[in-house]
Amino acid sequence: MPSILSGNTTPSQTTNPASAVGNIVNQIMNSANPKQAFQQMLDSSPDCKNAMNLINQYGNGDPKQAFMNYASQTGKQGLAQQILQKLGLG
Amino acid sequence: MEMSSTNLLWFLAFVFLAGGNGFGGLFGGRAPMGPPPASQMDLTMGLNNQSILNELNALGLATQNNNYETARLISDQNLLMATQNNTNQINVIQGFNQIASKIDALSAQMSSCCCEIKTQMLQDRLADKTAEAVALQNKLDNRDQSQYLLAQMGKWIANAPAAAA
DSSP, X not given: OOOTTTTXXXXXXXXXXXXXXXXXXXXXXXXXXXXXXXXXXXXXXXHHHHHHHHHHXXXXXXXXXXXXXXXXXXXXXXXXXXXXXXXXXX | OOOOHHHHHHHHHHHHHHOTTOOTTTSSOOSTTSOOOOOHHHHHXXXXXXXXHHHHHHHHHHHHHHHHHHHHHHHHHHHHHHHXXXXXXXXXXXXXXXXXXXXXXXXXXXXXXXXXXXXXXXXXXXXXXXXXXXXXXXXXXXHHHHHHHHHHHHHHHHSOOOOOO
């Protein structure tokens, strides 16, 4: 089974977003060293690394606050609402 | 950022929101031989397809609920029919029992009537025999009386009594 952190999974249109994200969270939190696993994800994904920088910029390190601020300041409220709904955060 | 499940969830949500043209190590690989990363359009299409899947799942669940409800109603109906059949059988048995009781009563009544008829017949025969006996007795009395009178007349012819003064 390919590891999400290894970066060789393929996007699937039938994947449940909430389940996929939940699996990533579980893999990181259940790993022997969650901080190291998270850093590994940042190192292996430029988008994740860029997101981390944006979170510091828009939410002062708070991802939830950054999500809200980024959505409102970039005009992506619709997409944000859709993502929240699909991920069960709405 | 503090490491927690909630913060990780919001972090990944932020990656979805700000991912731009690709989602690197999240869903698509960046290895040279690997598949291309998912684009924003791919993600949107996936979310839309997921909406359809969710509706299909809801429809499937509703169908299952309907099937369950139908099976439950059939089961309840079968139970009602079985109960009704049981009640009908009890009523039939009770009806037979009532008929059997009436047959027993009728049998006893017929037996009583038969006894009364036989008794009455014997009484009638006894009355007849009694009447015959009385008639025979009368006849015998008449004969005895006739014999006595004849005997007296014979005495009178041979030795007539003196006339009263």
